[in-house]
Amino acid sequence: MGPVLNGLMKLQSVENRLRAEKAKLNRCRRNVIIQENLIRNLQSALEAKKEEAQLTKVQFDRLELELKSREETIAKLRTSLNSAKTNKEYAALLTQLNTTKADNSKIESQSLDLLKDIETDETECKDILKQIEEQKQTLEQTRKDSEALVIKYQANIDEIQAEWNQIAQDVPRNPLEIFKRVAETYDGLAVTFVEQQQGRDGVYSCGGCFMGLPAESVNMLMTKDEIIRCPNCTRILVIDETQISC
Numbered sequence: 441m442g443p444v445l446n447g448l449m450k451l452q453s454v455e456n457r458l459r460a461e462k463a464k465l466n467r468c469r470r471n472v473i474i475q476e477n478l479i480r481n482l483q484s485a486l487e488a489k490k491e492e493a494q495l496t497k498v499q500f501d502r503l504e505l506e507l508k509s510r511e512e513t514i515a516k517l518r519t520s521l522n523s524a525k526t527n528k529e530y531a532a533l534l535t536q537l538n539t540t541k542a543d544n545s546k547i548e549s550q551s552l553d554l555l556k557d558i559e560t561d562e563t564e565c566k567d568i569l570k571q572i573e574e575q576k577q578t579l580e581q582t583r584k585d586s587e588a589l590v591i592k593y594q595a596n597i598d599e600i601q602a603e604w605n606q607i608a609q610d611v612p613r614n615p616l617e618i619f620k621r622v623a624e625t626y627d628g629l630a631v632t633f634v635e636q637q638q639g640r641d642g643v644y645s646c647g648g649c650f651m652g653l654p655a656e657s658v659n660m661l662m663t664k665d666e667i668i669r670c671p672n673c674t675r676i677l678v679i680d681e682t683q684i685s686c
């Protein structure tokens with residue numbers, strides 16, 4: 441292989457390291473974002489729970505008011521009962537009194553249920569608050585850890601990028617542009633080895649997509665320092681001369 445393909449192979453090896461380091465940097469930043477999102481979600485859950493508790497409280501207060509006014513009705517009915525003039529009037533008042541009492545005990549039990557709901561909501565609010573506090577501490581620690589790591593990874597990236605630029609200087613413009621384009625398509629993997637099927641001379645495949653390659657492409661690679669791309673995936677093909685025999 442001549443200087444062009446050799447240059448591209450070297451570039452590929454540096455590109456791999458560059459992408460790996462960038463991936464570490466992104467993971468590091470993503471960890472912080474994930475933790476921040478967790479806190480945001482917990483805060484939304486807390487707001488929702490508080491609102492729910494507030495609504496239940498309003499409902500509870502309304503029932504308490506209703507009960508109070510019904511107690512007054514009962515007191516009035518009792519007075520009327522004592523001054524009833526006829527049996528019929530007495531019976532009617534008694535029925536009304538009993539119905540009101542029965543309704544009241546229903547409302548009382550509803551109101552007790554609401555009280556329980558409020559207590560549950562309040563406990564859950566406290567629980568979420570505790571989780572938020574814990575999560576904030578975890579976030580702080582993650583931030584501290586990642587700040588140091590980001591500096592380290594960025595320094596590595598700068599160093600590898602400089603190495604990349606140095607090698608790229610020796611690669612002619614056109615092959616370099618092809619390399620960059622294919623690298624973008626395949627997450628950095630622009631250059632791939634030609635593979636030879638075991639025990640079968642002259643039968644080759646692309647190391648990137650594993651599709652068969654015409655023998656003349658491989659012969660061309662053996663003799664010329666030119667870019668030959670896989671007809672299927674368009675990756676740049678190179679030959680590992682220790683593995684391939686024609």
Ligand SMILES: [Zn+2]
Pocket residue numbers: 646647648649650651670671672673674675
């Ligand atoms: Zn291919």
